[in-house]
Amino acid sequence: MSTTVSPLAPKSYPDMPDIEGVxxxxxxxxxxxxxxxxxxxxxxxxxxxxxxxxxxxxxxxxxxxxxxxxxxxxxxxxxxxxxxxxxxxxxxxxxxxxxxxxxxxxxxxxxxxxxxxxxxxxxxxxxxxxxxxxxxxxxxxxxxxxxxxxxxxxxxxxxxxxxxxxxxxxxxxxxxxxxxxxxxxxxxxxxxxxxxxxxxxxxxxxxxxxxxxxxxxxxxxxxxxxxxxxxxxxxxxxxxxxxxxxxxxxxxxxxxxxxxxxxxxxxxxxxxxxxxxxxxxxDGEGARKFVEVRVEGAESDASAKKIALSIANSPLVKTAVAGEDANWGRVVMAVGKAGEPADRDRLAIWFGDVRVAVEGERDPDYSEEAASAVMKEQDIVIRVDLGLGAGQATVWTCDLTKEYVAINGDYRS
Structure with a gap:
């Protein structure tokens, strides 16, 4: 139990009414x-x-x-x-x-x-x-x-x-x-x-x-x-x-x-x-960013969820988020390794409201400044459209920081 509260913690606790008998x-x-x-x-x-x-x-x-x-x-x-x-x-x-x-x-x-x-x-x-x-x-x-x-x-x-x-x-x-x-x-x-x-x-x-x-x-x-x-x-x-x-x-x-x-x-x-x-x-160990990963356009909801988890679990994606780096190439990597149906040339990726990639390449209107501004926010949405079907899923994760390594390196100490 840490004495330093996560910066992502809720600002207040809800009033918890009594449940009779509990x-x-x-x-x-x-x-x-x-x-x-x-x-x-x-x-x-x-x-x-x-x-x-x-x-x-x-x-x-x-x-x-x-x-x-x-x-x-x-x-x-x-x-x-x-x-x-x-x-x-x-x-x-x-x-x-x-x-x-x-x-x-x-x-x-x-x-x-x-x-x-x-x-x-x-x-x-x-x-x-x-x-x-x-x-x-x-x-x-x-x-x-x-x-x-x-x-x-x-x-x-x-x-x-x-x-x-x-x-x-x-x-x-x-x-x-x-x-x-x-x-x-x-x-x-x-x-x-x-x-x-x-x-x-x-x-x-x-x-x-x-x-x-x-x-x-x-x-x-x-x-x-x-x-x-x-x-x-x-x-x-x-x-x-x-x-x-x-x-x-x-x-x-x-x-x-x-x-x-x-x-x-x-x-x-x-x-x-x-x-x-x-x-x-x-409250993820060492977390500084809260990340929502939305995948749509997959062949099925189950396929979308596997791809979303591949993105959310990628150490490279999570460290890019920690470094506030709009590295959409790591999202492409995570989609490709998921083992689910995907077509590189139909893929589109957004950081927040900023589309960074479309139809298999960098968005022609891509703005590094706009994408970087999104990555500086505390709550970040990464959205992927596979362009294959109606399957969709949303998962939530956090960034991966040096503090995570420190906490777990000392866990039994």
Missing amino acids: QFATAAAGIKYKGRTDVLLATVPEGTAVAGVFTRSKCSSAPVDWCKDRVGGGKARALLVNSGNANAFTGKKGKAAVELSADIVSKALGCTDGEIFLASTGVIGEPLPAEKFADVVDTLKNGQGNANWLDAARAIMTTDTYPKVSTASAELDGATVLINGMAKGAGMIAPDMATMLSFIFTDAAIAPDVLQALLSGETGGSFNAVTVDSDTSTSDTVLLFATGTAAARGVSPVETLDDPRVEILRAALGDVMLDLAQQIVR
């Missing part, structure tokens, strides 16, 4: 960090539905395996998260640590371990001293409700420079339902399902299968559309909890996907997920 407590267990909170316990009411999406890494962490094995049950009572140690690549010790963690929490709350969800973030390969949770869980349990959303988001930070929270609301059955979320992540971000860690809560009553469909459906255009450094974490986890406490205000359960209220919920959930995903990019 309570947070944080504590300092000393997992890695000194003098700061590093454990979060969130409790939710009995009957809360849960859905999740997880990393596709073949070296997934023990907490990811634990959650994947239990999310199918559809019910949750608590979430325990620690920072400073990912409990990944820890073998039998990692499995024992998640079992002990869940046992400690389930006994404290009087529920089954199948309703306990776990997440860990931090160093890979170090055994997690889960016994430390025994010392803090009673404190956490007794302190439920003493931490707010920002406190909770701070407790799960690693190299993040600011806590990430977001909120949205939707009108269902004449009442307002809330969707609040938090996330952490700044490096090892090229999600292959979601991003580092994100936890989202709503007071709507939503059946588990509908909840899972909503979460999975909104992942592609949010958490799976951002990249900081092209590296997919072993620990990527997004969990969505639906408490159903809005029923007291006359909101009936959403039990099927053909319920017309699903689209209302989908829009609000998508807003929260995209906001959190973009905040992660804005």
Whole structure:
């Protein structure tokens, strides 16, 4: 957790309304960090539905395996998260640590371990001293409700420079339902399902299968559309909890996907997920520029996304952005290496509103001064038109600076 906040950070935090039945407590267990909170316990009411999406890494962490094995049950009572140690690549010790963690929490709350969800973030390969949770869980349990959303988001930070929270609301059955979320992540971000860690809560009553469909459906255009450094974490986890406490205000359960209220919920959930995903990019390690990459005119949306990610993940493109260099040749390179259909002589490229290349060569009206002015801005749009079809996609990334190397060169120090 850096003391210097990213220059791309939001200028203010949203007011995060309370979601009835969702309570947070944080504590300092000393997992890695000194003098700061590093454990979060969130409790939710009995009957809360849960859905999740997880990393596709073949070296997934023990907490990811634990959650994947239990999310199918559809019910949750608590979430325990620690920072400073990912409990990944820890073998039998990692499995024992998640079992002990869940046992400690389930006994404290009087529920089954199948309703306990776990997440860990931090160093890979170090055994997690889960016994430390025994010392803090009673404190956490007794302190439920003493931490707010920002406190909770701070407790799960690693190299993040600011806590990430977001909120949205939707009108269902004449009442307002809330969707609040938090996330952490700044490096090892090229999600292959979601991003580092994100936890989202709503007071709507939503059946588990509908909840899972909503979460999975909104992942592609949010958490799976951002990249900081092209590296997919072993620990990527997004969990969505639906408490159903809005029923007291006359909101009936959403039990099927053909319920017309699903689209209302989908829009609000998508807003929260995209906001959190973009905040992660804005906190990219060492980032000074926020970059939106738009690809259009591809043969398909899937092809457009692969090309967009090729551009967004290119170290040469990202360092050119860091150097404020309108080097459109690097964009051409990234399009060409993506392995997707492309025709050099139909290609057009823009930096902001400035077209720099068209029909396979430099734009005849190209202005280095105009293009350079765009690159000096903090938020930059790179747009590519392949001229082949109707496929399109947008992804978000940041520049690659010397600070990224410094942060990751010293990560375990």
